[in-house]
Amino acid sequence: MSTQVSVAKHKVEQVETVTIRFVGDSGDGMQLTGTEFTRASALAGNDLATFPDYPAEIRAPAGSLAGVSGYQVNFGSREIHTPGDAPDVLVAMNPAALKTNLADLKPGGMLLVNVGAFTPGNLEKAGYKTNPLEDAALKQSYKIFPVDMNKLTEMALAGSGLSSKEVARCKNYFALGLMYWLYSRPIEAQLESIQRKFAKKPEFAAANAAVFKAGHAYGETSEVFFQRYEVPKSKLAPGTYRSVTGNFATALGFATVARLTGRQVFLGSYPITPATEILQEMSYFKEHGVVTYQAEDEIAGIGSAIGAAFGGALACTTTSGPGLALKTEMMGLAVITELPLVVVNVQRGGPSTGMPTKTEQADLLMALFGRHGEAPMPVIAAQSPADCFWAAIEAMKIATKWMTPVLLLTDGYLGNGSEPFKIPSLDELPKLKVSYQTSPNYADGTQYMPYLRDDKLVRPWAIPGTPGLEHRVGGLEKDSLSGMVSYDGMNHERMVKTRAQKIRNVVEDVPDVETFGAASGDLLLVSWGGTFGAVRGAAEELQARGKAVGHVHLRWLNPLPKNLGEVLKGFKKVFVPEVNDGQLAFYLRGKFPGVDPLQFNRINGKPIKISELVGKVLEVL
């Protein structure tokens, strides 16, 4: 290396938003690199959203197309709704990563390539006959920055004593260091993070820190880059923030319920992608009153939760599509026994095992109707990663207030994606009160009638350990008062109708929808769940172009908000974009005769892009 150090003064350009995608082998540490860069962006005060995208295989063969793992982050000084349509920067760690992701890169975008991995073997595995980096068309379309990260990492670690395999594993920190330099991030917090992460293995801490600094210094000295970028702080509402994934936020919401009520929150669950993290995270919340139980299967997961609910716990179970299918019989039991329970379904690509690591919103109809017999349940959907916190609290509040199981829908995109979460002050949290029946409730003053309802049709909750209120619940139809088994046909009809009316009564806790934009116009976008960001982004863009387009987002799928029918009538066209084949559209057609929504459906395992949605709306306007 030359002793003459260039001290080029780089131009610094301010940009409003940037989308970066890191892609490499599933063993390359791309998820970690993405997460760490996201953290740096959060600490720099940007608003952001992320989208991790990884294969179902834990380790597909190195260098193969199937093994590519990616992490996209969109950060900016203005409000960020989605992880970004197309990356401005693609960091590709090998040819397979380039091949599978290049098409997404914005025209003229920056392509940072680890040329050290562009060996004949890796090119062949990726199906390249020639080196794509030498392709003239590619050079014209993008700003290509070839960097031999393998070699530079080796040089940074010469004499470290690490094996060549261990050295190779550090190269993601080179990429990270370089991106820190490019986006003018202070490096101190990152160096501290490396020390913390590898506290038990100081040799790896030293190595990764050295490689990270080498990547940073490379940007400064190599004269490859002519400018750096700065993304100013966003204008997020004042407050203290932390970055959360949807799954973590769900877990945090449940733990908050335990603190707010002083009651035990019980999670009975079984691991399944992409819901597993909720169980993992809640296992760390023991000191807050959370009890976790890893059951032997999905059925036992919900069974244990219903058992705990019978015992007075605030019970929940977490799962994803196939697991929800297994839980359906149990949900029916929770419906007929009228015990509070929250069932979280982190939706993924189906049917069957489908695409377990890819996102989908295709369990809506199962959530609404997927039980035998007449078994209505409230259904709520979270709209963003941070919103999972609020949705979990709301679901538990509804379950205990109305003595019913509640389905909470999130999805892989929300569960794995992250965004800033404004930490609420204690008075911003809802008031939750949980109480149990402790004395006879029947007119004779001595008996307890488990199905004697209040004016909202809610039955009391007496729990074991309470003297004098001994009673039995179960799956057989209940007598409408005593709860004893009843085969009387008229009683059954009365009970079916009463249970349905009780769930309809929940509408008193469902806020009216508010239309984003004018209350009437040419077209109303209607969304639910994780597509909130993309649809809101599209609505903003369409409105900015002067189009009479409104947006309504449904948090509540059952019961639907009282004013929804009126709102739908205010627009000439209703347009429903979904990451499924049209389930909400189908539901709305049934609920509101005369409304026939236009549809936009994406079922390719990827979230909807703002730009493609804008294009579709413009076509039909």
Next chain:
Amino acid sequence: MSTTNTTVNTALPTYTKKDFESGVDPRWCPGCGDYSIINQVQRALPAVGVKRENIVFISGIGCSSRFPYYMNNYGMHTLHGRAPSFASGLKVSRPELQVWIVTGDGDALAIGGNHFIHAMRRNLDLKMLLFNNRIYGLTKGQVSPTSELGKKTKTTPHGSPDYPFNPPALALGSGATFVARTVDVEGAHMGAVIKAAAEHKGSTLVEIFQNCPVFNDGAYDFLTDKAVKADALLRMEQGKPLLFGKDSKKGIRFNPQSAELEVVTLGEDGVTEKDILVHDAKREDPTIAFMLANLSTRPGFPTPIGVFRDVSLPTCEELTWKLIDGAKAKKPDASLEKLLDGGDTWTIG
């Protein structure tokens, strides 16, 4: 943070059998063994020293599983095969409750096989009463997982090609800490076993041979008929030699050469009482208990009743709450503010 503070610590009322009757008339077939079982349970409970409101009966589906409706405790009649999952959640959540599971051979071992083995291996303090009539009664007479090989039923008109489960052996293999067997017609024996089960702390299986007079009448006549009973039943008693037969002349010996149990006769081939295996359900190693549980499957051997295994190990719920209490002790200042504020934060404005 406890779930409830409704449990008041007062002296135990003096209960009689009647206190455990719900007043609902059982709807079992005349002559069903279930009547004898509920009778013994209701007789045993006043003596186990637990308040009625702290006792919960949880059942699955099947004739046996109507049981909770006839008891005056807290109860759940749940789903086919799944009773152990409800019971497990309740017990982990509320360790102070005494939780019973009432199940049948189809419920526990077919559809519920997975939950059965996991309830046993975790050593949750759950007391399972498995009514084994070797037939599906509620669906009117199909083969069950304990039906004998070759059994002719409505779904096996040419004889069952399936080998049966042996519930005590399965429970022992799954790690149950209390495993016993009794018979519906042996009232006093059953009462004593149920009381021992109530007093045990840990995963408990009581297999109860139970006659189904409608679909499998006489299933246990080979054991219970007066003429054969003495030679067919081996009554295991703690600390006593395993003797059976008329005048207690037959016994079980452990043969170290073959590493098997064998039947010997006192006075023959120089066999004396000293050669007879002394029953010890407290052995932590379940090997001998497992050999005893399997005796009944071998021709020429008696069927043991009584307690196969009764060992004390920390229960799953105790270990769970130890971890929770440990986490609380480590973070005595844990609060809602700390919960929400954890991790890297940044401030705007």
